[in-house]
Amino acid sequence: MTDLPRAAAPIDFYFDFSSPYGYLAAEKVDELAARYGRTVLWHPILLGVTFKATGLAPLTAIPLKGTYSVRDIERSARYLGLPYAHPSSFPVPTQHAARAFLWLNDRKPALAREFALNVCRAYFVQDVNISDLGRVLDIAANLGVDRDALSGVLAGTEIKARLAAEVDLAMARGVFGSPFIIVDGEAFWGVDRLPQVERWLAEGGF
Amino acid sequence: MTDLPRAAAPIDFYFDFSSPYGYLAAEKVDELAARYGRTVLWHPILLGVTFKATGLAPLTAIPLKGTYSVRDIERSARYLGLPYAHPSSFPVPTQHAARAFLWLNDRKPALAREFALNVCRAYFVQDVNISDLGRVLDIAANLGVDRDALSGVLAGTEIKARLAAEVDLAMARGVFGSPFIIVDGEAFWGVDRLPQVERWLAEGGF
Numbered sequence: 001m002t003d004l005p006r007a008a009a010p011i012d013f014y015f016d017f018s019s020p021y022g023y024l025a026a027e028k029v030d031e032l033a034a035r036y037g038r039t040v041l042w043h044p045i046l047l048g049v050t051f052k053a054t055g056l057a058p059l060t061a062i063p064l065k066g067t068y069s070v071r072d073i074e075r076s077a078r079y080l081g082l083p084y085a086h087p088s089s090f091p092v093p094t095q096h097a098a099r100a101f102l103w104l105n106d107r108k109p110a111l112a113r114e115f116a117l118n119v120c121r122a123y124f125v126q127d128v129n130i131s132d133l134g135r136v137l138d139i140a141a142n143l144g145v146d147r148d149a150l151s152g153v154l155a156g157t158e159i160k161a162r163l164a165a166e167v168d169l170a171m172a173r174g175v176f177g178s179p180f181i182i183v184d185g186e187a188f189w190g191v192d193r194l195p196q197v198e199r200w201l202a203e204g205g206f
Numbered sequence: 207m208t209d210l211p212r213a214a215a216p217i218d219f220y221f222d223f224s225s226p227y228g229y230l231a232a233e234k235v236d237e238l239a240a241r242y243g244r245t246v247l248w249h250p251i252l253l254g255v256t257f258k259a260t261g262l263a264p265l266t267a268i269p270l271k272g273t274y275s276v277r278d279i280e281r282s283a284r285y286l287g288l289p290y291a292h293p294s295s296f297p298v299p300t301q302h303a304a305r306a307f308l309w310l311n312d313r314k315p316a317l318a319r320e321f322a323l324n325v326c327r328a329y330f331v332q333d334v335n336i337s338d339l340g341r342v343l344d345i346a347a348n349l350g351v352d353r354d355a356l357s358g359v360l361a362g363t364e365i366k367a368r369l370a371a372e373v374d375l376a377m378a379r380g381v382f383g384s385p386f387i388i389v390d391g392e393a394f395w396g397v398d399r400l401p402q403v404e405r406w407l408a409e410g411g412f
Binding site: 050053054055056057062063064065067068071072075076078079171174175176177186187188189190192193195196199206 | 256259260261262263268269271273377380381383394395396398401402412
């Protein structure tokens, strides 16, 4: 009797579309995982919901820390070789983008990934207000998604309940921020933990 | 007419003696700076005071984030090759240690540095409660400091006003957490920013 070949488990990547550090991680996580033969499951979450559980507030709203944070985000983008222009409206609600991602991801994961990256780049590079439903539909339509079909889905109650359940599940797994990466049960919070994620993947823990 | 030789400005390193990430940075910052011909000025602060300004709370007191944080601290210590045992009382007040450091640092900076590292190691490796004045005096006395003289200083009002003024000054420079490093006017928060500090030192900014 022989063992079936076992693929390593996918990595879970949680992010909010309005999280700058989430965007930076989104640009890096697939490539990092692939170097170790791993795939990534993307999970959009809503920081507004996790903030209620933790009592935390958006970074830029905190005295002293807020001023620092914008500078740190811009510097971290340069450090990682990524473009960044702080959005004129920040943070913004990201329900539409998150729900659209879930619907696409159930059908065409690769397309959903492309959609997610385009949403992030629209917000964090081109200053497109991604809280606007029309802009989210535009981004999807530019990738060949049926605009009317997606619009109908986003107007329904089913996808709203689905996103709420996804966020509840994330919190049940301990997720409280963005980006948040879980590798074989080990949790890593922040784009600055990517070097630790890499070592974890390379050594199977440390 | 020739220019006088110009030494690069020292790096400012802010930390609270009860901050785990501050301890990890304290073990690394001098060596990192020295590789780029820089010295470091150490500044103990009181996170209890900065938390009032920012509305932040000790990491481990925050739902979800607290559980993660202890695990992240222990993993970050392993990542950096440093010993760590989470103290049985955490966090603790650090006024005595901070005031003792300031008094020593005015007189013998190298000795003050050794004292600071020994306080950190006592708390984060040997589970010594460094909020206890007697333990702080022990650590100083073990380095040859006159215990009675230091005890007298710490009982006075002058050193209390001095620490309060040092913390106010730190906050006026934007310091809100530990560790906090300022290099030529550029601020870096967190031991996870040491790679960015290093690049900043190597390239003179990026």
